[in-house]
Amino acid sequence: MKKFIGKRAVASAISLVGLVIMVFFLSRLTGDPADLYLPVDASHQAREQFREINGLNDPLMVQFGRYVADLAVLDFGNSIRQSRPAIDVVLAGFAWTLWLACVTMLLVTFAAIVIGSLAAFRVGGVFDRIATFFSLIGASAPDFWLAIVAIVVFAVNLRWLPTSGTGTIWHWVLPVSVLFVRPFGLILQVVRGSMIGVLSSAYVKTARAKGVRNRPIIFVHGLRNGMLPVITVIGDQAAGILNGAVVVETIFGFPGIGKLMIDSILQRDFNVVLAAIMVSALAIFLMNLLIDLAYALLDPRIRY
Amino acid sequence: MTYRLTCASSLLLGALLGSAAFAQDDKAVTIVLSEELELIDPCMASQSNIGRVLLQNISETLAVFEPSTAKLLPKLAESWEETEAGAWRFKLRSGVNFSDGTAFGAADVVHSLERAISDQISCEIGGKYFGGFEIQAVAVDDTTVDITSDPAQPILPLLMSSLTIVPEETPLEYVQTPVGTGPYEMTERNMGTNIVLEKRDDYWGEAPEVAKATYIFRSDSSVRAAMVEVGEADIAPVISELDATNQDTDFAYPNSETTYMRLDHATAPTDDRRVREALNLAVDREAFIGTLMAQEAVLATAVVPPSTAGYNPDLKPYAFDPDRARELLAEAKADGVPVDDEIRIIGRIGLFPNDAEVLEALMAMFKDVGFNVTLEMLEVGEYNTYYNRPFAEDRGPQMVSAQHDNAKGDPVFSMYFKYGSEGQQSGLVYPELDEMIAKATAATGDERAALWSEVMTSIHEEHIGDVLLFHMVGFSRVSPRLDFKPTIATNSELQLSQIGFK
Numbered sequence: 001m002k003k004f005i006g007k008r009a010v011a012s013a014i015s016l017v018g019l020v021i022m023v024f025f026l027s028r029l030t031g032d033p034a035d036l037y038l039p040v041d042a043s044h045q046a047r048e049q050f051r052e053i054n055g056l057n058d059p060l061m062v063q064f065g066r067y068v069a070d071l072a073v074l075d076f077g078n079s080i081r082q083s084r085p086a087i088d089v090v091l092a093g094f095a096w097t098l099w100l101a102c103v104t105m106l107l108v109t110f111a112a113i114v115i116g117s118l119a120a121f122r123v124g125g126v127f128d129r130i131a132t133f134f135s136l137i138g139a140s141a142p143d144f145w146l147a148i149v150a151i152v153v154f155a156v157n158l159r160w161l162p163t164s165g166t167g168t169i170w171h172w173v174l175p176v177s178v179l180f181v182r183p184f185g186l187i188l189q190v191v192r193g194s195m196i197g198v199l200s201s202a203y204v205k206t207a208r209a210k211g212v213r214n215r216p217i218i219f220v221h222g223l224r225n226g227m228l229p230v231i232t233v234i235g236d237q238a239a240g241i242l243n244g245a246v247v248v249e250t251i252f253g254f255p256g257i258g259k260l261m262i263d264s265i266l267q268r269d270f271n272v273v274l275a276a277i278m279v280s281a282l283a284i285f286l287m288n289l290l291i292d293l294a295y296a297l298l299d300p301r302i303r304y
Numbered sequence: 305m306t307y308r309l310t311c312a313s314s315l316l317l318g319a320l321l322g323s324a325a326f327a328q329d330d331k332a333v334t335i336v337l338s339e340e341l342e343l344i345d346p347c348m349a350s351q352s353n354i355g356r357v358l359l360q361n362i363s364e365t366l367a368v369f370e371p372s373t374a375k376l377l378p379k380l381a382e383s384w385e386e387t388e389a390g391a392w393r394f395k396l397r398s399g400v401n402f403s404d405g406t407a408f409g410a411a412d413v414v415h416s417l418e419r420a421i422s423d424q425i426s427c428e429i430g431g432k433y434f435g436g437f438e439i440q441a442v443a444v445d446d447t448t449v450d451i452t453s454d455p456a457q458p459i460l461p462l463l464m465s466s467l468t469i470v471p472e473e474t475p476l477e478y479v480q481t482p483v484g485t486g487p488y489e490m491t492e493r494n495m496g497t498n499i500v501l502e503k504r505d506d507y508w509g510e511a512p513e514v515a516k517a518t519y520i521f522r523s524d525s526s527v528r529a530a531m532v533e534v535g536e537a538d539i540a541p542v543i544s545e546l547d548a549t550n551q552d553t554d555f556a557y558p559n560s561e562t563t564y565m566r567l568d569h570a571t572a573p574t575d576d577r578r579v580r581e582a583l584n585l586a587v588d589r590e591a592f593i594g595t596l597m598a599q600e601a602v603l604a605t606a607v608v609p610p611s612t613a614g615y616n617p618d619l620k621p622y623a624f625d626p627d628r629a630r631e632l633l634a635e636a637k638a639d640g641v642p643v644d645d646e647i648r649i650i651g652r653i654g655l656f657p658n659d660a661e662v663l664e665a666l667m668a669m670f671k672d673v674g675f676n677v678t679l680e681m682l683e684v685g686e687y688n689t690y691y692n693r694p695f696a697e698d699r700g701p702q703m704v705s706a707q708h709d710n711a712k713g714d715p716v717f718s719m720y721f722k723y724g725s726e727g728q729q730s731g732l733v734y735p736e737l738d739e740m741i742a743k744a745t746a747a748t749g750d751e752r753a754a755l756w757s758e759v760m761t762s763i764h765e766e767h768i769g770d771v772l773l774f775h776m777v778g779f780s781r782v783s784p785r786l787d788f789k790p791t792i793a794t795n796s797e798l799q800l801s802q803i804g805f806k
Contacts, residue, residue, distance in 0.1 A: 031685035039350070039432050043728070046431035049423050081342040082495075083478040092495055148526060156530050163530045164522055166497060253522045255340075255496020 005289065012285040016278065023277055024064055024270075032056070033080055033268040054080055067274075076278075077271035081264070086271035090257065090279050096166070097249075097256035098283070101241040103172065104179045109234055112184050116191025117218050117226075123196055131188065138185030143247040147178045151251070164253040175252040179245055183237040190233045194226040201225075227298055235291040239284050331515035333786065333803060336528045336537040340496065340521040345478040346468035347420050347427035352796055356541060357519055359797035361501060362403070363468035363484035366394055366413065367461050369713050371611050371792045376462055380408065380469055380485060390456030394464070396447040400508045402471050403489035410443035415472045417441045417451070424476040433466045433717075458748045459714050466712070487512050487801055496521075501800070512801035529781050538783040539803075541794055545598050545657060548779040556600040559778035559795040560609050560711035563656060565649070565666070565771035566691075566704040566722075568731045574701060576641045578632040580768040583703075584622035585629040586673040587666060587771060596658045596665065602775040606760045608710045608718050609775050611792060614744070614756025619764050621772070629673040647701040649679045652687040655707055656776060663705055666771075677703075693728050703771070704731075711796055715756045716745050723763055732769055737762060 033056065034047040042050075051057045055066065070077060076087040119131040154174060155163040165171045198204065199222050207221050246258035257276055264272040296302045337353045346363040349355045360368065366381035381394040400408040417439065420430035438454040453460055471483055482490060487507040492500035499519040503512060520537065522528050528540040529547035548554040565583075573579045589603050602610070605619035637643045647670075651663045663679050670677045682690070689696075690704055706729070710718045719741050721727045725734065740762060744755035763769040780790040787804035 035685045035688045038426070039428060042431045043435045046426070046435060050426045053424070053426055079342075083343055083345075084480070089495075096496070148524075151527060151530055156534055159534060163534060163536055164527050165520065165536070251524050251527055253520065253527070259523075 004292075008285075008289055008292070012281075016281050016285075019277060019281060020274060021064075023274055024067065025060065027265070027268070027270050027273055028060060028063075030265075030268055033270070036267055037080065076275040079264075079269055079272045081267055081269045081272070086269075086275040087279075089260065089272055090275040093255055093257040093260040093276075094279050094283070096254055097242060097245070097258065100175065100179065100245060100248075100254065100256060101238055104176050104241060105183070105234065105238045107176065108180055108183045108187060108237070111180075112187035113191055113223070113227075113230070116188040117195050117223060119188070120192045120195035120199055121214065121218055128192075132192070135185040135188040135192075138181040139189065140185070141181055143178060143182065143245075144251065146181060147174070147248060147251040150174050150178055164251065166254060171252075175245075175248050175254055178252075179241065179248050183234075183240075187230060187233055187237065191226065191230050194229050195222055198222045198226040224298055228295060231291055231294050231298070235287060238287060242283050242287070243280055331513065331805070332518065333514050333516075333538040333800070334518045334520060334536065335539045335541065335798065336520050336522055336531050338521070338525075338528065338542050339523055341499065341519075343478055344480065344482055344490070344493070344499070345427075346470050346482050346484060347425070347429050348478075349468050350428045350432050350466065350796070355796045356794075356798040357499060357501070358468065358482060358484070360486060360799045360801070361488045361517070362482050362486045362490060363470070364486045365467055365469065366396075366464040369462060369465045371711065371713060374611060374613060374713050376465060379465075380413075381461075381464070384461050384464075386458075387450070390454060390460075391450060391452045392460050393444070394449045394451065394461075396449065397508065398447050400485050401506055402483050402485055403504055404471065404483045406471050406473070408469070408471075408485050409446045410449045411472045412469055413449045414441040414443050415474065416467055416469045419470065419474060419476060420467060422476055425478065429466055429468065433463050436720075456746065458746060458752065459716060462712065462714055488517065510801075512803075513805060514800045514803050517800050532781040532783055535783070538786055539788065539798070540781045541778075541790065541798055543779050543781050545779055548781065550781070553781050553784060555780050555782060555790045556598060556777045557780065557790040557794055558600075558602070558609060558611075558792045559709075559776050560792050561656070561707050561709045561776040561795070562604050562607050562609065563662075563705070563707045563773045563776060564604065564607060565773070566706050566729070566731045567768075567770050568695075568699070568702055569767070569769075570731070570733055571699065571701050573636065573641045573643045573645055574647070574703070576636050577768055578636045579641060579643060580771075581622070582629040582632040582636075582673060583670065583675070583771050584768060585625045585632070586669050586675070587622070587773075588624040588669060589621055589773065590624070592662065592665070592774070596662050597774055598777045598779075600777040604772040604775050605764055606715075607708050607722050607770070607772065608715050608760075609792065611713065612710060612756075613714050614753040614760065616757045616760050619761060626669075626673045633674050643674070644676055645701050646676045646678060647703060649677055649703050649705065650687065650690045651679060651681045651705040652691075653681050653683055655705065659705065662773075691729055693726070693730075707776070709795070711792055715759070719756070719759055720745070723759075723769060732763075732767060734767060737767065 034050045038046055038050055055063060067077065076085065078084060079086045079089045082089055115131050119128040122128060151163050154161045161173050162171050204217060204221060207217055243258065245256065246262055248254065249256040249259040257280065261273065261276045264276065337356060339353055341354055341357060344354065346358055349358045349363060364380050366379060368377045368379045370377055380397055380400065382397050384392055384394045387393050396410060402408060419425065420427045421434050437457060441449055441451045444450055451460060457463060469485060487504055487509065488501040489504050490499060491502045501517045503515045525544040525547050529543045531537040532540050532553065567574045567580055569575055593599060593601055603621040605621055606615060608615060633643050649663055649667055651659060660681055667677050667679050690702065691706065708718060708722065721729055723730050723732050723737060724741055725738050740759045744752060744759050747755050778795060780794060782788055785806055787806050788802065
């Protein structure tokens with residue numbers, strides 16, 4: 001197991017180095033940050049001065065060498081936009097995104113597994129049809145539309161919930177609900193499909209013949225074997241949110257890493273882009289590792 | 305019984321939590337801005353949202369320009385006089401303290417100016433208002449400062465209305481906690497969430513009515529408008545026209561921006577006056593008002609708003625006359641002007657609401673009279689390579705869609721940049737116009753206004769400098785509980801002391 005984790009860590013580190021090199025040079029191709037930070041009326045002297053202060057006048061290889069040397073002592077450089085360490089900016093945003101992803105994915109996983117399993121138990125029944133109908137709508141609903149409609153209905157018209165922000169637990173209801181819809185629809189379909197296969201297998205028929213009740217058949221005998229493909233999809237969806245739920249963060253004013261990353265790319269805040277990519281990549285590496293371990297836990301045939 | 309008890313408890317809990325979430329203090333206001341303040345340094349207060357938090361709330365200036373009267377009023381300076389050409393003496397107010405407790409004096413003014421123009425920190429105020437000439441401040445005594453400029457700046461007191469004053473101890477790097485002499489101090493800053501200002505008890509001036517202001521950030525206009533509607537916020541200084549649907553709470557105000565098409569006077573065919581006139585006559589400006597542009601937008605005859613010194617109200621926008629435009633083009637063509645050459649319209653994505661639609665309509669109008677035009681919408685970085693000098697030698701005929709902001713009341717902040725032969729964004733090359741601009745720049749008082757008026761008339765009538773379009777408006781939503789009406793200044797600042805309660 002330790003050997004497996006070590007191998008995965010080395011492979012991920014190599015990928016990360018490649019990613020950092022690529023992003024460092026590609027991001028510089030987007031243009032000069034002075035064009036965006038200084039007013040359009042700014043003189044050539046002011047632009048030159050801005051570049052000098054931010055080390056943008058040096059040749060690219062010199063800039064890269066300096067970046068790598070700083071990175072070796074865990075100095076990710078400063079954000080041009082915020083004039084403070086880029087890693088502080090990124091970690092502050094990432095904490096919000098991590099919370100949002102955890103809460104959403106816990107709710108999604110629980111709801112999708114329970115409803116998907118029950119739907120698979122009686123394929124074609126009323127419950128199955130209703131669950132399938134709503135899951136397909138959820139899987140195809142655009143986030144930005146859902147978010148605006150949710151604000152208009154629940155905050156403006158009914159006045160049940162705040163429009164946006166992060167102050168109280170009520171502020172989390174709309175963003176989490178909007179984020180919930182799409183992965184819920186997708187995972188429910190995967191659970192349903194997987195469980196239909198499992199529940200029609202020989203060992204489940206044997207269990208039924210032996211008089212085992214429905215609930216243990218679904219949630220004990222069936223679910224464990226049906227979970228392998230579901231875990232893969234859960235991991236994929238969680239990675240999507242960890243990379244930033246840009247639309248939800250933008251509309252609901254959640255200061256997460258997705259909006260930060262988009263703003264930083266648009267504003268050419270290179271150090272923040274690089275720090276955000278490294279933090280996201282590390283989080284996704286850890287999550288993939290957990291998924292691999294979960295495979296081994298669910299299926300005794302898988303051993304590392 | 306149990307059911308009723310549960311319902312009653314739920315309602316009570318809901319009411320408590322709900323009130324905790326949405327309550328507003330009596331004398332507190334919440335202002336929802338369109339983007340988070342990345343920097344909160346006073347020397348960056350010329351940026352709209354930073355200015356809305358800092359200007360005259362935390363950071364004060366020696367003088368204040370009042371757009372409604374076009375007058376310069378004393379603030380931290382009690383008076384000023386020109387001692388000789390280019391040299392001004394400012395008498396400072398005594399008994400003023402910064403929010404950190406230190407006393408305000410001449411050394412603070414000297415340091416604030418040196419910091420703004422220092423090459424160790426990229427201050428926007430320095431680059432925007434104090435670039436292109438030498439300026440130096442010397443403390444005569446605790447309450448007297450001499451400021452000299454070379455070449456002489458007759459509007460130096462007006463320039464000082466842009467210089468935010470910081471304590472002498474402020475380092476030559478961006479500060480995260482601004483300190484100023486204003487009626488408020490920053491008591492909280494939660495990155496990504498909010499900024500809180502609270503009223504100072506030891507403020508030197510009249511105590512404002514607003515005790516506390518919380519600034520929050522939402523990038524979506526409809527969310528900002530909804531927040532004011534449901535009472536979560538009191539002012540949304542900028543909302544889109546589409547969201548300004550409530551006559552009781554939504555205000556349109558001139559936002560000091562002017563849109564225009566910059567013409568290239570050095571490249572054929574727009575180097576020919578008849579072609580430039582034809583371009584102007586081809587545009588049905590009235591057709592845009594109330595359709596693609598706001599109903600309150602005003603047709604422009606200069607690149608500065610009507611509240612600017614020297615603005616000539618007698619100038620008339622070019623009338624829509626496509627027949628005359630066709631005649632002018634035919635005359636130019638007969639004289640060998642290559643009027644059939646393709647002219648590229650260069651637009652910037654997101655420059656103003658409906659910008660792509662406006663440019664497409666303009667393109668159709670130009671084509672209708674016989675021009676061969678194409679439209680390219682560019683991202684800001686690429687757009688700037690067309691907008692700013694040095695222009696490419698092989699650029700070919702082009703018109704650049706542009707927008708200019710001047711809320712400072714004097715054309716000097718516009719004319720050299722926009723119309724000087726070496727102006728950063730100028731498409732004009734006329735030595736005689738350069739002389740007129742230089743003469744107006746050096747003049748003072750009524751003569752100055754008259755000379756600027758001549759400059760603007762010359763650009764509009766004689767040279768036909770651009771295709772001027774509209775003085776723009778912005779939209780704000782204000783809670784009915786407040787006594788506050790947005791003005792042209794709302795584009796760059798939001799003085800809490802001007803907000804009252806009904």
